[in-house]
Amino acid sequence: MSTHSLDASGAGGSDTPNLDFDGTTPYEDYVQADVLTHLQHPRSDDPGEMVFLVTTQVMELWFTVIVHEWETAARALREDRIDVAMDALKRSVRELDALNASWRPLAQLTPGQFNSYRAALGEGSGFQSAMYRRMEFLLGEKSASMLVPHRGAPRVHAELEKALHEPSLYDEVLRLLARRGLAVPQAVLERDLSQRYEPSPEVEAVWSALYTDPGTHDELVRLGEALTDVAELVWRWRNDHLVATRRAMGAKTGTGGSAGVSWLEKRAQKNVFPELWTARSHV
Numbered sequence: 001m002s003t004h005s006l007d008a009s010g011a012g013g014s015d016t017p018n019l020d021f022d023g024t025t026p027y028e029d030y031v032q033a034d035v036l037t038h039l040q041h042p043r044s045d046d047p048g049e050m051v052f053l054v055t056t057q058v059m060e061l062w063f064t065v066i067v068h069e070w071e072t073a074a075r076a077l078r079e080d081r082i083d084v085a086m087d088a089l090k091r092s093v094r095e096l097d098a099l100n101a102s103w104r105p106l107a108q109l110t111p112g113q114f115n116s117y118r119a120a121l122g123e124g125s126g127f128q129s130a131m132y133r134r135m136e137f138l139l140g141e142k143s144a145s146m147l148v149p150h151r152g153a154p155r156v157h158a159e160l161e162k163a164l165h166e167p168s169l170y171d172e173v174l175r176l177l178a179r180r181g182l183a184v185p186q187a188v189l190e191r192d193l194s195q196r197y198e199p200s201p202e203v204e205a206v207w208s209a210l211y212t213d214p215g216t217h218d219e220l221v222r223l224g225e226a227l228t229d230v231a232e233l234v235w236r237w238r239n240d241h242l243v244a245t246r247r248a249m250g251a252k253t254g255t256g257g258s259a260g261v262s263w264l265e266k267r268a269q270k271n272v273f274p275e276l277w278t279a280r281s282h283v
Ligand code: HEM
Pocket: 055, 056, 059, 060, 106, 109, 124, 125, 126, 127, 128, 129, 132, 241, 244, 245, 248, 249, 253, 254, 255, 256, 257, 258, 259, 260, 261, 263, 264, 267
């Protein structure tokens, strides 16, 4: 990023970067790199803990961007601005790719390496990630009980509670399909938004009709494909997490208190936007 003063064409400035600033650099004022790079406080002496901590922080940042994109997409769909929604969804697909690539430094941890700092994590677990939970809520995987761990953090709790009661990204998609004259059942449109989305045979029939005859609603089929990209990459994140966990700790119980790998296996089996997958059998 250049902090030169440029005219509208990008010309101007001198040959070398500015060195003189009254206070902190404009870069720092924008990026807050000083804050960001002093948020790493390993809890053990193990040199391998740093990358575990930073990878987790990097993933939290990607979760934050992706939540932003999906909230943008949901709002745009509500306003019938499909082009804006598609742009946000496509950005999120590339961000999910980057998120998934950040498994690389942790993907081959041995149990011995993980044990070197595991005890230092105490009862801390990614299960307690509020931003991940907001991603899941936006995908329709709602659950009031997931607010319980955050009772002691008012801002986080309030954001999660709001997200619990708002329409998910998929709810907004189904409302749009209904506005376009497609036979989404009233019960689906008026469902209790704070509950997990349950697949509906009628919604499956809507998607299979769209995919069978894409000519009439090509824009909606493109939307369906963007959502399928999102679903696939979320599934890949869950599976990469599962395999990394299996390598690092076998069948031991998790620091968050779950059965560990067997619990994660069940989570990874859940289909994101379920009818977009099952409809394919009928096209
Ligand atoms: C190789 C290192 C890792 C291991 C061994 C591991 C292990 C586990 C285990 C066993 C669980 C189940 C809950 C529990 O009992 O703790 C879990 C959940 C979770 N972990 Fe990890 N984890 C690792 C890395 C990460 C990283 C880097 C993140 C990034 C934020 C993360 C995010 C999550 C999330 C979001 C959940 C909840 C999943 C859900 O609700 O379906 N994990 N992890």
